[in-house]
Amino acid sequence: MSLDIYAERLIQYYEHPHNKGKLPGASVELHEENVTCGDKMTIYLKIRQNIVEDIKFDGDGCAISMASASMITDFVKGKSLEEVEKMTISTVMEIIGIDPGPARLHCATLSTRAIKGAVFAYQHKPMDLSTKEM
Ligand code: FES
Numbered sequence: 001m002s003l004d005i006y007a008e009r010l011i012q013y014y015e016h017p018h019n020k021g022k023l024p025g026a027s028v029e030l031h032e033e034n035v036t037c038g039d040k041m042t043i044y045l046k047i048r049q050n051i052v053e054d055i056k057f058d059g060d061g062c063a064i065s066m067a068s069a070s071m072i073t074d075f076v077k078g079k080s081l082e083e084v085e086k087m088t089i090s091t092v093m094e095i096i097g098i099d100p101g102p103a104r105l106h107c108a109t110l111s112t113r114a115i116k117g118a119v120f121a122y123q124h125k126p127m128d129l130s131t132k133e134m
Helices: 003-015 063-076 081-085 089-096 102-122
Strands: 028-033 040-048 051-060
Touching: 003 063, 028 102, 040 102, 051 063, 051 081, 051 102, 063 089, 063 102, 081 102, 089 102
Parallel strands: none
Antiparallel strands: 028 040, 040 051
């Protein structure tokens, strides 16, 4: 796909987000904030037998953070907690299809940081360093 197609896809996800809203009865929820811009996001996960059965995100942010959250929540649905724990910045880049550059990396990874944080919290584990650095 050309860069234009990736950018267009990102705009589509921003304008028509998937998995946006609250999730009543969530197994865990986690609020995350981008200290650099103040944008906020809450992630809700419904977990059953170690699998992310359902996921939603809520919050306000820039187009990259909202579109990424939309794509990444689609990706995470149905994954095991172990698979989610292993997600890296490269995983995020693969899913969204573009490299947002160093200045906007925190936008692209906000939802993944929140999702992984929620999974760690659910398992009563401390957040690992690679997630903290996203
Ligand atoms: Fe705040 Fe992108 S500018 S998340």
